[in-house]
Amino acid sequence: MIYSFGANNYFSFKDGFQVSLEFNSKVPKSISNSRKVSTILGIKGGNASGKTNILKCLQFLSYFVARSFNQPPEGPLFLNPFFTSKKPTDIYIDFESNGIRYIYELSATKTKVIREAIYKKISRKTLIIERKNDELKSRVAELSDLDLITLRSNASLVDTALQYNMKGLGQDLHNIKSFFHKFKGNVSSLGVMEDSYVYDYNVISEYYYKNNDALEFAKNIIKSCDLGISDVEIFETENEKGEPRYFPMFLHPFELNGSKSEKLTYWDESDGTTALYRRLYQYWTVLTSGGALIMDEFDTNYHPALLPQILDLFINKETNPKNAQFIFTSHNLEIMDYLGKYRTYLVSKESGESFCYRLDEIPGDIIRNDRSISGLYRDGKLGGIPNL
Structure with a gap:
């Protein structure tokens, strides 16, 4: 401390x-x-x-x-x-x-x-x-x-x-x-860094996929903040080189023409929801390691x-x-x-x-x-x- x-x-x-x-x-x-x-x-x-x-x-x-x-x-x-x-x-x-x-x-x-x-x-x-x-x-x-x-x-x-x-x-x-x-965060020795530099979307998605406790932590906060989301799931696929790739899907419940839910990608979500998804990964790692x-x-x-x-x-x-x-x-x-x-x-x-x-x-x-x-x-x- x-x-x-x-x-x-x-x-x-x-x-x-x-x-x-x-x-x-x-x-x-x-x-x-x-x-x-x-x-x-x-x-x-x-x-x-x-x-x-x-x-x-x-x-x-x-x-x-x-x-x-x-x-x-x-x-x-x-x-x-x-x-x-x-x-x-x-x-x-x-x-x-x-x-x-x-x-x-x-x-x-x-x-x-x-x-x-x-x-x-x-x-x-x-x-x-x-x-x-x-x-x-x-x-x-x-x-x-x-x-x-x-x-x-x-x-x-x-x-x-x-x-x-x-x-x-x-x-x-x-x-x-x-x-x-x-020590974690969005600041370097010389200044503030953009989210795109600090948070690697693919690395974070893989981490959530392999660490269920971290995913549950992020999911519960996202659900409490975004009234349209009832669940977040991480899926594994492969890229063109055959390497594993991970991506989230956000479940939105609704009633329309017999359909009761729809899954949206990370890119379809609001800036607030995607910011939470990225940053909660870092919150989790600090809380579990005892860092700053x-x-x-x-x-x-x-x-x-x-x-x-x-x-x-x-x-x-x-x-x-x-x-x-x-x-x-x-x-x-x-x-x-x-x-x-x-x-x-x-x-x-x-x-x-x-x-x-x-x-x-x-x-x-x-x-x-x-x-x-x-x-x-x-x-x-x-x-x-x-x-x-």
């Missing part, structure tokens, strides 16, 4: 940002659900305020920590500072993986790592490994085998070390890489009444037994009333520089339980709105 994360000199955040998902003692149990960390977090703000940059930070960490060794040795880091700043970008994340809490810190430019460090938090915060540039400067005794590896300026220490398949490294590096491998789903404008193509149902999947311990987290942006105003002040961040921008804050950080009693948050936001009393 992610406890908090942040960055300095990162895209539009010149002086940095810090986002916390931790609940303090003031949070009602009806909100915390007896958890110490929130499993949902909404980010609001005007267009181009910097909302997506916060999500890009998480996906950059996912790529860099777990997959950066796959890049060519001379490749870039996909890391952008504030405009033309020559200073390094600093990023950190405080998280828990397999019951162990870690802090990961990175200082880097567009082309190379300046510093990388990992801390382990048990009874106290303990540095377990640190690099500066391409040299290993510190490590605990259990990681002595790392003295033998060659670090690359554009690849993480974690991903590089695990390429050597050393048996004496213990579990910490594996825990960390596994954690970042479980990072979505920009997750409500696109969805009716507003559906949004609480999606969020409930992550709040309810029965549907989210592994404490998966959902971090997203949305332009829907009413979602703020559902999230409340402890699970909503606002992002504003002044003179090209972004800054953000959680609603419970606003001083005074302007936000009360008997007052609509969306109404206050709409009236410009909380900030984070476009200047129209």
